[in-house]
Amino acid sequence: MSPSHSAAPVRPPAARLDVENLSLQFGGVKALDGIDLHVEPGSITALIGPNGAGKTSAFNAISGFYRPKTGTVKLDGVDITQVPARDRAKLGLARTFQNIALFRGMTVLDNIKLGRHAHLTSGVFGAFLYWGKTRREEMELRAEIERDVIDFLELDHIRNVPVAILPYGLQKKVELARALAMRPRILMLDEPVAGMNREETEDMARAILDVRDEWGVTVLLVEHDMGMVMDISDHVCVLNFGRRIAAGSPTEVRNNPDVIKAYLGGSGDPRKAALDGAAMGEVA
Template sequence: MAPNLLDVSNIDLAFGGIKALTSVSLGVPAGKVTAVIGPNGAGKTTLFNVISGFYKAQRGTVTFAGQDLLAQPAHTRSRAGISRTFQNIALFPGMTVAENIKLGAHAHLDTGVFAAALYLGPAAREERAMDRKIDQTVIPLLGLEDSRDRSVSGLPYGLQKRIELARALVTEPKLLMLDEPFAGMNTTEKAKMSGQIRTLVAETDVTVLLIDHDMESIMTMSDQIVVLNFGKVIAAGTPAQVQANPAVIEAYLGAEDAA
């Protein structure tokens, strides 16, 4: 087994008297695809928000590459090597594909504000280096060559999802967190996205943690699946193990339908 890049241990989170997460623990092996699934309201996005630093857990630990994430402010996640996409696309329609991708590198630029504003030597060199990385690595990896200089406005939905994925990759994250990457896609788009996520893991050093509701995509592309229900982990294992787990069948189908 690959060592865990991310370890979540005994996380509790409550909003008032409502328990959103209860003793949630999971490990994310490096170089693998781990999916978190569960019915609506199971706590999937809440868990992502704890890892991302948007929510503060009342109990538990989150360790990433040996670092205690919960002891750090949310804005440090990107520098630490974590990048996240969101369910709702947030691209800038008046900008090109390449320009939207470049925005993802903002948190990793080293040029000072003064130099960047005047576009002095270091800022110019840094931007040229970023352009080369985008053109030579990120855009080819996701098959965006033909769209590079097009405005994102009016592009197909599945293509916009890939652009958002490219924007998350430009920071060269160790951990890529994908929030419902297949939402709103047709069958062809889902298959393409699934294949590209697997390619990313195979050809780069990125580890993927995702949440989604598309069971066909999840089962065919994931190395490990963790199942949440009412804020608790009810199963974890390979796709085959999870599919055969009685607790998972009951949570998704109901006891009578599973019988």
């Protein structure tokens, strides 16, 4: 862009994610069976599949909440399979949750600020010894979050509202805001538009595209809304019964016979409507 944009904050470069041969087992149930997933830097990649396909399990293994039985997770080529979730956050891996995981009882602003927690340096004694430094850090943090996250996602009117009273769609957006406050290099969104109406869905889809374009961050998402997935993704990976059954561009995936079989199964499957909707969304 033009040099007049030099005031824009320095963003860490988008990360590349490589998952190889990932398997996960709960008792006798194979939740994931040797899946591969490659996410290009700066791309929007979607992980889709019928219910119970293992999408959220894959998400939890990638973000470090589950220990996989086999396989590796690499961030920019560095093996992070053994790194605990909190340290993956510090490496620039931010995520949201399928069932919103906000800090209830806190305001929107406090929730978002907590996203920066891992990156701040002053500790408990800093509060006494380096009063000035801690204070300055706090002010800078506040200014940065106001500018880059709250204004960007249009959350200014609710910044001091307790998150628990917000409608569902806005809570999802606050979760996205908190993930953004972490200055992520890869953003993992678990069903960002689940339960949203059309307007909210479009709003969220636009926000995700803006985040990718303006923040230059890699996005990996799990989603059931096929129309939205097909519209915004560069790359789609399809899981079924813990296995990867297809991967490629939205068009390739849509025409893949295995995918059609997985989704349509027998006749009268309600998911058929979803896939039809996707085709229409693509034309429109």
